Each structure stands twice: as structure tokens, then as C-alpha cells.
Amino acid sequence: MRGMTDNRAHSGEIGQPERLAMNRTGSFDWDLDAGTIDVDEAGLLVFGVAPGTFDSRPGSLVRRLDQEERIRLEGVIKEALSSGRSSYAAHFRIPLDDGSPQWTHVQARILRDREDRAHRIVGIVRDATFEVTHSTFVLELEKRRKRQTNMVERTTQALSRAVTVDDVTAALTGPGGLARLGADGFALGLVENGSLNIIALSGDSLDVLEDLRVRRLERGMPLAETVLSGRPLFSSSFQELVRNYPVLAPYAGQLRFRAAAYLPLVAQARTLGGMALFYRGRTAFSADERNLTLGLAAIVAQSLQRAILFDEERELATGLQAAMLPRRIPTVDGGEIAVRYHSAWSGRQVGGDWYDVIPLPKSRVGIVVGDVQGHDTHAAAIMGQLRIALRAYAGEGHAPSTVLARASRFLAELDTERFATCTYAQVDLDTGTVRAVRAGHLGPLIRHTDGRVGQPKLPGGLPLGIASVFGDEEFPETRLDLVPGETLVMCTDGLVEEPGGDIEEGIEALERAVGSGPPGAEALADHLSERFWERWGAGDDVALLVLRRSPDPGTPRAPRIHQYIHQADPQGLSEARAVVRRALRDWGLREFADDAELVTGELLGNVLLHTEGGAVLTLEVLPEPVRRVRLAVQDRSSAWPRRRTPGEAATGGRGLLLLDALALRWGVEPRGEGKAVWCEIGPSPRQG
Helix, strand or coil: CCCHHHHHHHHHCCCHHHHHCCCCCCEEEEEEECCCECCCCHHHHHHCCCHHHHHHHHHHHHCCCCHHHHHHHHHHHHHHHHCCEEEEEEEEEEECEEEEEEEEEEEEEEEECCCEEEEEEEEEEEECCHHHHHHHHHEEEEHHHHHHHHHHHHHHHHHHHHHHHHHHHHHCCCCCHEEEEEECEEEEEECCCCCCEEEEEEEEHHHHHHHCEEEEECCHHHHHHHHHHHCCECCCCCCHHHHCCCCHHHHHCCCCCEEEEEEEEEEECCCEEEEEEECCCCCCHHHHHHHHHHHHHHHHHHHHHHHHHHHHHHHHHHHHHHHHCCCCCCCCEEEEEEEECCCCCCCCCCCCEEEEEEEEECCCEEEEEECCCCCCHHHHHHHHHHHHHHHHHCCCCHHHHHHHHHHHHHHHCCCCCCCEEEEEEEEECCCCEEEEEEEECCCEEEEEECCEEEEECCEECCCHHHHHHHHCCCCCCCCEEEECEEEEEEECCHCCCCCCCHHHHHEEEHHHHHHHCCCCCCHHHHHHHHHHHCCCCHCCCCCEEEEEEECCCCCCCCCEEEEEEECCCCHHHHHHHHHHHHHHHCCHHHHHHHHHHHHHHHHHHHHHCCCCEEEEEEEECCCCCCEEECCCEEEEECCCCCCCCCCCEEECCCHHHHHHHHEEEEEEEEEECCEEEEEECCCCCCCC
């Protein structure tokens, strides 16, 4: 057949059998009834059977097949015969003489009689090694390229959200970082002031390189060589790498890697640093793999360049902002003040939040918390100018409403198209008097001595700047009273406002946190910072100011409490009576609780009904041999109580008669802008 093929080939005539033979394709005819199979020479060649040795038995034809392959092929044929199908096809491997596998393809037609019984199979068999291996290669190539594309896409996606250098390192070394890079270890170094600083290490055993984190940028280290030369370094043998760079020798036994790729990080012709990828299973780098690592390095370099620029801008902006805030908070007599400032965590949100504490004449202090519109360096610059102006107006001794009116005019004259909100208060810690004004800002919270937290109603004016533009510079002044031990809390909206949330919910949560926090100003400021900055303050700047009037606990022998009752608080009177009863019980003076509670209700009721403000209740035990209870109610009215003789049908006028009946003695004392009505309750001198 070979001679005939050669002769026809030389004569230019190649028949169908010759063409099939030249393509290693043969035919067979299998007689199922006789149990014999007729195979042409080309088919025998495909099966690896010499024509002179073939005995026409099917078993002899597949004797080269491994048992597993033979069982699989027989299963295909049996299934086709039993299912009534008219054809079948299968791929199987035949070991060649040199041990390499040959992929063989058989395609057959089943001939059946009238009873649908199979009696003959005819078909072709051919060498399909090239197409199968080529197909496998193509599939593997496509799989590898898809894997590489996924690595690039996933790395790009992870780094697209990175804003700072810390964000970049977190994306590369955090969960899934090594998988995105397709490596078993990772190192990242940045050039800073002539040194190569390793800012990130990730991967098992790489922690042994901690000693090499900061080194001069000079030759002798593979990553430094890459940075200096600007060329990548691929090493398929870690032992060879150690021989070329002896400085790695002390760590060679602990670094369980076989290959490494050292890549320069270059962005816009500037070498930022370098990164290294370490591999356990790899021993060589193909051209595609080298290109992949270089592509990953380019993505990392671009992200780092963007992050470095952001960090530099942010450092400048935060430095400007910090310079605009007061460097120190003055100490105050009769109280304690704590301040906290928190910059936003994300984005370029360096804004105009500020606080200030201003010493004032007559032993008073001014406190302010405010926020300039915007989150940029311009807002920070305006904040600094406005803070200085407001401080100057307050220092001149103006009333709070005048201070804000002048500050509003100052901001409007800057012609910045920015406005600001703030709350300003003048505090006299000797008397506890607070005069507060508000310009479009959150009002303060007051924590009472019993832990309750109130939100005083402060009528507010328009934001600073806008108020002057619209010619409405009215900032109503509200008087508050801090009794000893009470705390005033002021903040900007970044502490309580969650993006997309209800600010009222944030204020309620702040009230609960203030009530449950420790009493000291510094401790309470820390408590609020820990509770809220991670929850709501991450996306905005926050300014917080806490002022506490010093408590007046008296002595163990003569304890004392103070309670402020706001006129607009309907529960204040009943709560004050409960405070009096509870205090006397705790002090061991339960026998005087009924009379003291009755007098408390009478004195406070007169203040709340007949004056225009609240009252301060002081309850103390006089340190005498015979202990007596002293009650005093202070208000801002200058009108003193008058004795009256009420008729039987009168609904009032019996207050002083009640004092005469229950108190050992009582009186009225002038107190600054108002007065205090006091009384003493206890055993009579005869009982004492």
C-alpha cells in the first residue's frame, strides 16, 4: 500500500484511501455475529498493530489500551448497542512505543436487522492527537489569559477605592490581596529622603524581613537594585538570588519561596519605589507572566502616585486647619473644660469646624462651637478668620447677641459666598449663669447632677453671613443656669448626623450617651469620642466642647445638692420634689422629708407661676450639733414675696403661711439679678 501510495503520489494521482492513510485515518468493519473485525492497514497503524500480526479479534486491536481506557471505550459501545442508537463516537488514548499518549478518535455506525438487532458496526478511526492537544493548549491558554485578566481587573477594582497610601497597602495586603496579585508573598517599598522604606509585607514567613524595612537606597538589595535601575528583576531560583545578594543569606532558611519578581514602581517618569512578588510553586516566568507582573506594577504605581498626592494635600490642609484652632485651652476657676477635634476619615473633607474658649472680663468665659460651610482648605481659612474676629468681639465685652451680629457682618464683608453656623455662650461659673445665642446651629445639652440630660430651647437666628445679607441680625439671647456639678455639652453636626439618617435620632443617641457617661469633663469628652466618631463622625469633621461647673458636695457632715428647674419643663417640679425626698432619705433625715418636699413644691411653684424664668434649688444640711435642713430657691425676679390674708375661697396667698407653719425660720436674700427665698426645717429648739 505504501508503494502504491508513493507511486500515485509521484504521478500526481492520490486516491481516497491514500489520502486517508496519509492523514492517519483508517476504516473498520466489525461483524458482531462472527466476533471478528476487519481493519485496513491505515486503521491498524492508528491502533499501533502490525498488519501481519493482527488476528481479526477485537480484543487484539485494543490490547495497548490501559485498562481504564478500555473499560471506558467498552462502556460507550455497550451503551450505544443497548440503547438502540445508530451510531457512537469516542476519544481514547493509546500509549505509543516511546511512552507518549496518542489521542485516537473512533466514529462508527451501527447496522441493525429488521428486528432492530445490531449485527454489524462500520466506521473510521483516526489519530486525533494534534487537534486534541492543540485544543487543550488553546483552552489552557484561554484559561490562563482569563485568569490574568481577572487578576488585573480585581486589582484595579480594589485600588480604585484607595484614597490614601494606607488604603493602597490595605487593598494589597488585606483579605484577598495576595490572591488578586497571584502571588504567595508581597513587599512594597517607597523612596523617602534617600531611603527605601518597606511599608507593607504580606505572606507567610515574610515577617522575618522586619529588620530590613528601612535601608539606604543603595545597591546590595534586589528591590533597591530594581528601584535604582528602573528595570525589573525576575529570579527563578531563590538560592541563586541569595548568592547574588548575600545580605539575604541570614533569612534564606526561613523564606520558603522558589521564585521572585522585583518590579519598579514608576509613574509619570518618577520612580516612587518598588514592589516584590514571591512564589512557592513557580520556577520560571513566561513572557505573558512577565508582562502581567509589569502591568500589575503599573497599576500599583498609578494608585500610589494618586494616594501620595492626596496625603500631601491632606497634610497641608489639616496643618492649616490645626493652625487655625486654639493651641491651648485656658484653665477656668470654678469649672473644667474639655475640647475634642476630629478630622474626617474619608475624602478631602478638611472643613471649617471650630471651637474656642475666650477669657472675658468679670471672671467670665466665652465658649463657642461652629462650622463654616464646605469641606476644603478655603473653608478652613475662613474658619480661622471668623474665629479670630468672633474672639475679638467677645473680648471687647459685648453681649452675646452683639458678638454674633458683628461676626455675621464680618463674614458677609469677606465676600466668600460661604456662611457659618455657631452657638456662643458667656458663662459665669461663680453664679452658674449662662447667656447663650445660636446662629443656625445645634443647641447645647445640659447634664444635670442626677444624670438627666435636657435640651434647652434656644431661639436661634439665621446663619452668620446670611443674616447680614438678608438684614436680619437678630440673635435672641437665652439665659440658662448651671448649678454646681452640671455639665454643658456643645458640638457640631458631624457628631450626631449620619449620612442619609435622621439627625433627631443622632441627638437622642447623644443625649443617652451624655447621661450614661462619666461626670468629669475630660472623661465625658473621651466617652463621647469613642462612642460616636467611629459611628457617625467618620465622614465629617467634628468639634466637641464640654464645660462642667465644679460640684459642691459640701462635707460628709453637711452634704449639699443643687438642682435647676427650667420653666418650660413640666416635669421639673415633680422631679425636684423627688430629688429632695431621695436626698434626705440618703442622708438619714427621713423624718423631715414630708415637710421639705411640701415646702419645695410651694417655693418652686411660686417661681414658675409668677416669674419669667427658671429656678435653682439648693438643699443642704447645716453642720450644727442639731442637724437641720436648709432649702433655698433662687430666681431672677426682683419682686419679693408679700404676706397676704387669703379668704376662705381664695386659691392662693397661703405660701408664707405654710412657711411659718413648717419652717423653724425663713427669709429672703438678694442674689445678684434676683433673690433667694430660704427656710430651715428641723427639730425645734426644745427638741434639740
